[in-house]
Amino acid sequence: MELKRLKYFVAVAEELHFGRAAARLEMAQPPLSRQIAQLESDLQVQLFDRSRSQIRLTQAGEVLLGHVRDILTRLDSAYRDTKLIGAGGAGRLRIAFVGSATHGPFPALVKSFRTHYPDVELALSSMNNAELRTALIQREIDIAVARPSLDDDDFRTATFHAEPxxxxxxxxxxxxxxxxxxxxxxxxxxxxxxxxxxxxxxxxxxxxxxxxxxxxxxxxxxxxxxxxxxxxxxxxxxxxxxxxxxxxxxxxxxxxxxxxxxxxGTALSVHARIDNRAPQVMNFFDLVRKNSKKSALRRGAKRA
The missing domain is CATH 3.40.190.10 (Periplasmic binding protein-like II)
Structure with missing residues (x-):
């Protein structure tokens, strides 16, 4: 059963008029009538009582309308959720960090990420540098915040915060x-x-x-x-x-x-596997770069 045909059925069932339903669907009335007739043939039931003055849903039609509306609502929700996760606006991001990162700008960075992407679930944990490296390699985490850095050609790296x-x-x-x-x-x-x-x-x-x-x-x-x-x-x-x-x-x-x-001095750095291009990871790195630029501008203003 084609999804398009079900949408045609809903339009006719809500308008109870083939002409208005065809106009709503931006199509001619004859092909719409043929699609509804084909749906009735496929189901081997009559969905509409037709007369010259009006059409009405049969009991079978009323049952089908309830189910189809539910299907279309769930399908729209599935599309929205899939697009949101695909764009990094939802889903999960696993971040591990060295203990000293809990001071300085890192907590503000996490808060900023939550503000920009409130539907992304953040899983936060504390590790030392060796644990961070192993967890990244084994894909147990998505982001590692290290001090001062993790040197590995397989990692994408951004320096986040330098300090004395x-x-x-x-x-x-x-x-x-x-x-x-x-x-x-x-x-x-x-x-x-x-x-x-x-x-x-x-x-x-x-x-x-x-x-x-x-x-x-x-x-x-x-x-x-x-x-x-x-x-x-x-x-x-x-x-x-x-x-x-x-x-x-x-x-x-x-x-x-x-x-x-x-x-x-010392620095915090942010790392992820190069082959991990999940949108949640890329969005986090974009936020790191934006915050780093703001910090650099503030330091420049203070020196001036």
Missing amino acids: LILALPDNSPLAQSEIVPFDALRDQTFIIYPRRPRPSFADHILDVCRTAGFTPADLIEAQDYQTAISLVSVGVGVALVPASVSEATRPGVFFRRYDGPNP
């Missing part, structure tokens, strides 16, 4: 009395680095900063993530170098201070 490093000190440290701490004054301090594994990682980035300054930390404590590192700082175990955005959230027992010394 900042010093996290116990609030009872004499060094916390200075607004800017000389980095050389940290020679005898215990450095808390993270993650403990896998390596190389952000931990080695911090050790490179120390080597550039001309010393190796007197002692090292390895933490698995930055939350643990900050907790250890808060109880006086040692000091830590962290992304500047971490200082935006106050933490009891911790003072954040700028320092005078090597500061290569």
Whole structure:
């Protein structure tokens, strides 16, 4: 049974007049009458009572009209949903991120994506860089937000947010009395680095900063993530170098201070498999690029 023929039937059933139905369908009346007659022949039932003065639906016609309206409504809904998902306006997007990304502009990026694409379901999870790489390769996630990056030729990559490093000190440290701490004054301090594994990682980035300054930390404590590192700082175990955005959230027992010394900074980057061209992924990258341009303009305005 052709869908077009069912639409013809609905038009006649609603107009109860072949001439008006033909005008509504923008077709001639004779072929419309033939289509309805063919539908009745296919079903082997009479759908309309015809007379010179008017036509009426038979009981069989009334039953068919209810079902056909339901079919057409569901079909229209299926078309709309399919188009919406195909354009990235619905569906699902799986995003994993390093823990320190919860500070800075990443939460605002997620909120912006939700605003632009409210019908896309977001599945969010926290992972370290090694886990992010594995999850992307195995297609367990769609987007990875890493620090500083995941180097892989099979990944599409966009730098999202660059920032300086900042010093996290116990609030009872004499060094916390200075607004800017000389980095050389940290020679005898215990450095808390993270993650403990896998390596190389952000931990080695911090050790490179120390080597550039001309010393190796007197002692090292390895933490698995930055939350643990900050907790250890808060109880006086040692000091830590962290992304500047971490200082935006106050933490009891911790003072954040700028320092005078090597500061290569750090960055967040967004990654996806090159062969994953799902519209939800591409829309996320478009939003990343737009936000990065806005951030660059704001930084330029501040410098000016």
